[in-house]
Amino acid sequence: MKHQPALRTVVGLAAVVFLMSGCTATATTDTATPIGSAVNGSAPAPAAPAPAPAPAAAESPAALAAPASSTQSSTAFAQPILSPGRERKLTLADADVELVCDGGGKIEVLANGITLTVTGHCQEIDILSSGTTVRAESVNEIDVDGPRNTVTVEKAAGLRAEGSNNTLHADEVGQINLEGQGNQVTFGAGNPRINDEGSGNSISVK
Structure with a gap:
């Protein structure tokens, strides 16, 4: 019975060693997961870097300086040829108009500010507008009813002006x-017949 205390001492020491061993194993398990990794499954893959912006496409010379359309910038209008019995009325103000008379035809200028050039021989040209400029080659009769028009004709059988302040010349x-x-x-x-029934008119050879 003398060895009993010694046996108790050995058993106690063994228990202490066992307890210490259990604490050490638990501490190792808790620190086995690295900081920053996912607890369940693998860590998510890092996000792909954003693609670099594509360089802006260079503008072509054609896009930088596109030529203007000729139909938008021009005010000249080609007209059909006037034959005997045909008539043309001009109603677009401030337009440049070129006409060809083929031995006849009648032209009426109704809009203001028109510049009219007539080639060939016409039957009649009537100017009822103002601020119009007319150049003609040959005509049977020119009637100027509006004011402040300028008319130049190479050859006219008759020239009549009912309007005022017009400038008229016939070769x-x-x-x-x-x-x-x-x-x-x-x-x-020529030696024209002159009939002046108006007032303040001037007729002279030039």
Whole structure:
């Protein structure tokens, strides 16, 4: 019975060693998971870097300076040829118009500010507008009813002005009839018959 205390001592020491061993194993398990990794499954893959922005496409020279359309910038209008018995009325203001008379045809200028060029021989040109400029080669009769027009004709059988303050010239004319006021009329070759029923008109050879 003398060895009993010694046996108790050995058993106690063994228990202490066992307890210490259990504490050490638990501590190792708790620290086995590295900081920052996922607890369940593998860690998510890092996000892919954002793609670099594509360089802006260079503008082509054609896009930088596109030529203007000719139909938008031009005010000249080609007209059909006027034959005997045909008539053309001009109603677009401030337009440049070119006409060809083929031995006849009648032209009426109704809009203001028109510039009219007529080639060939016409039957009649009537100007009822103002601020119009007319250049003609040959015509049977020119009637100017509006004010402040400028008319130049190479050859006219008759020239009549009922409007006022017009400037009219004929290289060759057969007859001049004036009923308006303040018209300035000049002519070149020929000996025209003159009838002035207006006032303040001037007729001279030039």
